[in-house]
Amino acid sequence: MPTQCSRDLFGYEVVEGRQVVAAFDGGEVTSDAGGLLLGATDRAIRLVGRFAGCFEDGRLQAQVEHSVETMTAQRVFGIALGYEDLNDHDQLRHDPVLATLAGKLTAKRQDCAPLAGKSTLNRLEHAPLTPSRYHKIGHDAAAIEGLFVALFLEAHKTPPPEIVLDLDATDDPLHGHQEGRFFHGYYDCYCYLPLYVFCGRHLLAAKLRRSNIDASAGALDEVERIVGQIRARWPRVKIGLRADSGFARDELMAWCEANGVDYVFGLARNERLVGTIAEELAEAAAESRAQNGPARRFADFPWRTLDSWSRARRVVAKAEHLPKGPNPRFVVTSLPAGEIDARTLYEDVYCARGEVENRIKDLPGSQGRPPEVAPERQAARPVRGPHVGGHHARQPAPTLVRVLRLCPGRGAPPDRAQAYPVCHRHLRLDPAQAPEDRRPGAPQRTPDQSRHGLGLPLPDRVSPRLSLSEARRRLLSAPAIPCAPASRAAGARRKFGPITDPEPQPPAAPPHPPIHAQPPAHLPAVRNPG
Numbered sequence: 001m002p003t004q005c006s007r008d009l010f011g012y013e014v015v016e017g018r019q020v021v022a023a024f025d026g027g028e029v030t031s032d033a034g035g036l037l038l039g040a041t042d043r044a045i046r047l048v049g050r051f052a053g054c055f056e057d058g059r060l061q062a063q064v065e066h067s068v069e070t071m072t073a074q075r076v077f078g079i080a081l082g083y084e085d086l087n088d089h090d091q092l093r094h095d096p097v098l099a100t101l102a103g104k105l106t107a108k109r110q111d112c113a114p115l116a117g118k119s120t121l122n123r124l125e126h127a128p129l130t131p132s133r134y135h136k137i138g139h140d141a142a143a144i145e146g147l148f149v150a151l152f153l154e155a156h157k158t159p160p161p162e163i164v165l166d167l168d169a170t171d172d173p174l175h176g177h178q179e180g181r182f183f184h185g186y187y188d189c190y191c192y193l194p195l196y197v198f199c200g201r202h203l204l205a206a207k208l209r210r211s212n213i214d215a216s217a218g219a220l221d222e223v224e225r226i227v228g229q230i231r232a233r234w235p236r237v238k239i240g241l242r243a244d245s246g247f248a249r250d251e252l253m254a255w256c257e258a259n260g261v262d263y264v265f266g267l268a269r270n271e272r273l274v275g276t277i278a279e280e281l282a283e284a285a286a287e288s289r290a291q292n293g294p295a296r297r298f299a300d301f302p303w304r305t306l307d308s309w310s311r312a313r314r315v316v317a318k319a320e321h322l323p324k325g326p327n328p329r330f331v332v333t334s335l336p337a338g339e340i341d342a343r344t345l346y347e348d349v350y351c352a353r354g355e356v357e358n359r360i361k362d363l364p365g366s367q368g369r370p371p372e373v374a375p376e377r378q379a380a381r382p383v384r385g386p387h388v389g390g391h392h393a394r395q396p397a398p399t400l401v402r403v404l405r406l407c408p409g410r411g412a413p414p415d416r417a418q419a420y421p422v423c424h425r426h427l428r429l430d431p432a433q434a435p436e437d438r439r440p441g442a443p444q445r446t447p448d449q450s451r452h453g454l455g456l457p458l459p460d461r462v463s464p465r466l467s468l469s470e471a472r473r474r475l476l477s478a479p480a481i482p483c484a485p486a487s488r489a490a491g492a493r494r495k496f497g498p499i500t501d502p503e504p505q506p507p508a509a510p511p512h513p514p515i516h517a518q519p520p521a522h523l524p525a526v527r528n529p530g
Contacts, residue, residue: 032097039101048073054143058131066116071124073102074115086118149229152202162238166198166356169215180210198356215246242353250309264350267330280319288321296320298342316342
């Protein structure tokens with residue numbers, strides 16, 4: 001229920017000779033000011049404008065209120081700021097910060113908002129390959145895929161001597177009955193299985209796929225396209241592929257061997273492989289027992305499967321023994337033994353692929369990210385043709401955030417330039433988010449959870465998600481401050497003093513009704529009041 005307090009100015013005790021007051025005359029306040037950094041980054045690389053150029057608009061431009069570039073900017077910046085659902089844009093279309101980022105502060109018609117609503121953005125996201133009578137906006141899938149490789153190439157002043165492309169697949173959990181929804185046993189949830197291709201910190205491809213497929217499905221097509229585009233610009237650069245055992249497929253390895261691309265792939269262990277390194281495992285076990293710690297040996301040998309490989313290939317084995325037991329690992333590679341030894345190949349080359357998993361954790365919706373910085377999820381709506389099996393709809397947003405991370409700090413010498421420590425928590429002011437169990441059948445959230453810091457008016461926020469801390473809960477439930485100066489000072493000390501009392505005190509009845517979190521109806525709402 002709304003508070004009955006009608007005061008618009010609150011005073012607190014004097015601090016070092018300065019008066020402390022709280023008022024509701026701050027105008028419109030936003031928690032998304034960090035998005036302005038994204039706007040500056042976009043002006044430098046022109047990502048949103050070039051991404052919008054990949055769409056074909058068949059509408060009558062004289063009657064168009066929301067252009068493709070404006071809608072694209074609205075959607076990309078919204079995802080980067082954590083507003084993943086199209087439903088959020090029914091309120092965000094009035095947001096001044098998002099309007100500033102999209103470059104449109106006022107609407108042409110009086111009955112329209114500056115930005116597009118969920119229905120208009122939905123038509124953009126469901127754009128077919130070519131415009132039709134009922135779908136006036138189309139898209140060029142090849143141009144969208146090539147844009148991110150072009151951004152990677154433009155980020156280098158001179159071609160590097162060699163690059164490594166990391167391939168990986170991960171889960172994108174679903175919370176509705178979307179098209180192509182399947183249960184994945186490894187991830188223990190209904191999800192999609194998108195394919196990602198990285199080169200260092202640069203995202204080169206993100207393909208949304210169903211989860212009832214092999215992890216390497218479609219990887220050859222993506223690698224062939226990316227390698228071809230890179231070699232057209234850098235013909236002398238040495239290119240290598242790195243991935244886990246899900247990509248150790250004969251088709252992909254044979255293509256790499258025929259096209260001069262090196263590879264280092266994990267190899268799933270089996271009884272034949274483990275038996276080949278039985279001697280090394282025994283030596284590692286004896287050393288582990290003697291040292292009371294882990295021990296490892298390395299082996300290098302040619303290997304061929306019974307029927308799935310077309311030729312024999314070099315395999316490097318790590319015969320490791322831990323206090324818990326043996327831990328053998330295997331890697332298949334095209335790199336010759338005379339060029340790199342087994343230990344260096346495994347420890348320095350293959351194990352470096354763990355960095356790509358950190359990049360995946362940075363992506364919106366990743367289950368590996370901490371809950372306070374991973375509020376995104378796949379919306380509970382059907383995903384149609386241009387999405388499943390096509391480019392990932394969220395691809396531009398993490399690219400824009402990642403380019404912002406790579407900008408060197410101002411004033412730093414060229415040899416000591418450091419990247420900005422930018423992440424989602426710096427772009428949007430949100431308190432810590434409680435972790436949730438979103439598996440089917442499990443409770444979604446506790447009744448006392450709430451979500452703050454959305455940059456929206458309090459009455460119009462989306463469904464609760466965040467939980468208030470004990471300190472804020474006490475602050476919001478404290479009794480009203482009396483008008484007497486002495487009582488006011490005592491109330492201020494009580495609200496801003498230590499949270500934990502030195503001795504338990506018996507509860508006392510409040511002299512006035514409690515102050516509620518919602519401001520009076522005639523006063524402007526304050527976003528993220530913490």
